[in-house]
Amino acid sequence: MGPEPFQWPAALARPPAPPGVRQVTGWLTRRPSTLTEDERQQLKAVLNACPELATAHRLIRDFGDMLTQQTGVLLPAWIKDAAEANLPGLAGFARGLTSDLDAVTAGLTLRWSSGGTEGAVNCIKKIKRQLYGRAEFGLLRKMILIQ
Structure with missing residues (x-):
């Protein structure tokens, strides 16, 4: 048999590559119950490293809860929080919701759908x-x- 392939010593081994943008976005927008334990740990590490992303995660979760639980009455407070967070994507989205706040609130509150x-x-x-x-x-x- 030939010589064994070279392996780096454990102290010099490369750390795992950081997760990609699409991967983190998927973790942020999926239901927490669908994440594996490994994904939860990786998401926790990413959120600990970036406070802005942690704020975005909280706002995304809150909006998702409004969608699934039909609690549109919480929308004005969510819009205020999103605007104060000053995160470009979410702040712009929140401003867009204010253009027809009554319709958006009704869509997040009523069970009827068109x-x-x-x-x-x-x-x-x-x-x-x-x-x-x-x-x-x-x-x-x-x-x-x-x-």
């Missing part, structure tokens, strides 16, 4: 784009009715 209607409208628009300049109203009407 998703079915929006889906039907999207389907009709798709058919209209496909037939643009190729057919008259009669064919468009038939295509929509058979959907």
Whole structure:
């Protein structure tokens, strides 16, 4: 047998590469229950190293809780916190929510959804784009009715 491959001494071994941006973003936006124990530990280390990211994590979690628990009444306080954190992405998002605060609050509070209607409208628009300049109203009407 040939000589064994060279191995660096343990004291000189390279540390593991830091996690990538996409990986950390995934950890921040996923439900905590879906993270493995290793991912939790890595996320904790990243958050300890960067206080701004820890603030972003807290704000993302709070907004996710508002979405899942339908607690839109907490939105004004969340917007205030996000603006005070002065994190470019979240502060801009929070400012955008204020442009129609009543509608956003209703969307985060009420159980009703216009998703079915929006889906039907999207389907009709798709058919209209496909037939643009190729057919008259009669064919468009038939295509929509058979959907």
